[in-house]
Amino acid sequence: MGEVFATNNTAIITEPADPRLRTRLTRFDHEVRGIIHAQGARPGASTLLDGVFWSGDLKQATYERSREFDVNRVGRDGLHHIAGVIAKQYHQESVLTFRCLPRTAPETDAVEIQAPGVSAARLRNSLLANPEARDELGGGSVTLDGRLVLIAPLADLPLARKFTESLGVDWNTAEVRYGDEEFVS
Numbered sequence: 117m118g119e120v121f122a123t124n125n126t127a128i129i130t131e132p133a134d135p136r137l138r139t140r141l142t143r144f145d146h147e148v149r150g151i152i153h154a155q156g157a158r159p160g161a162s163t164l165l166d167g168v169f170w171s172g173d174l175k176q177a178t179y180e181r182s183r184e185f186d187v188n189r190v191g192r193d194g195l196h197h198i199a200g201v202i203a204k205q206y207h208q209e210s211v212l213t214f215r216c217l218p219r220t221a222p223e224t225d226a227v228e229i230q231a232p233g234v235s236a237a238r239l240r241n242s243l244l245a246n247p248e249a250r251d252e253l254g255g256g257s258v259t260l261d262g263r264l265v266l267i268a269p270l271a272d273l274p275l276a277r278k279f280t281e282s283l284g285v286d287w288n289t290a291e292v293r294y295g296d297e298e299f300v301s
Contacts, residue, residue, distance in 0.1 A: 117160070118195040119228075121212040121257070121267075122148065122202045123182035130176055132240060137181050140164060145183055148202060152187055155198050160186030165265060166236040168243055169255030177240055177250075182257065184265065192223070192296065199300035210299040214267055219294040225270050226297035231290035234264040234283050242283050249279040264290075267297050 124144045129136060145162050152159040167180040187195060192215060199211040217224045236258045243250045252275055256266040264283065268276040273292075281287055 117216055118157075118187040118190050119214045119216075120148070120152075120185045120187055120195070120199055120202065121165070121182060121214070122185070122199070122206070122208065123180055124206045125180060125182075126207050128171070128174070129179045130174070132177075132179055132237070134179065137166065137179055139181050141181060141183050144206075148183070148185055151201050151205070152185065152198055155190075155194060155201065157190035157194055157198060158188040160188050162186070163265075164260055165257035166260070167255060167257040168236060168240045170243060170250035172251070177244055177255075179240075184257075196298060196300055199298070203301055208301075210301045212267060213298045213300060215296045216293050217295045221294075221296075223296045224294045226295055227268055227270055227273050227276065228293045228295065229264065229266040229268065229276055229280055229290055230293075231264045231280055231283075231285040232262060233285060233289075234258050234262055238283055239264065242279070246279060246282065249275060249282075253279060269297070270294070 149159040163184045165182045167182050169178050171178045195213050199213045203211045
């Protein structure tokens with residue numbers, strides 16, 4: 117199974133109360149499902165996310181409403197191609213993909229951490245207060261029901277764990293999946 121994290125937004129949003137962050141991306145959800153299907157894969161669930169990211173260029177947090185799409189019946193090349201189509205069609209700098217793999221697979225280079233009990237505001241405040249996390253991890257996302265979704269390089273797992281715990285998460289409640297991440301432009 118693969119995942120694609122994407123949005124149709126091209127604006128840089130620096131205010132967490134910006135009304136553009138309230139969109140449900142319903143049409144985008146439908147359109148991306150069509151792209152996935154047209155590329156020979158099978159679309160699975162789609163989850164609405166509130167993302168908080170650190171911009172080194174702007175020296176501030178940026179915000180983004182996005183969706184995570186589960187993609188079934190797809191390999192590495194197919195997932196890369198789907199992300200490339202989405203990036204091109206929606207004028208995105210990059211689209212993040214994550215493929216779940218065994219921890220010991222040669223291609224495993226990242227982790228996906230999911231944990232309950234995190235708000236977008238808490239993620240934002242913790243990211244701003246932690247220069248190491250914002251520079252190394254770059255940011256993360258939260259589902260509307262308060263579940264953290266953090267993709268991090270495998271080498272940064274200790275930092276990602278420390279950051280996750282700083283959000284008030286009991287590490288024993290976190291789900292850690294191993295895999296391969298790619299930013300596709």
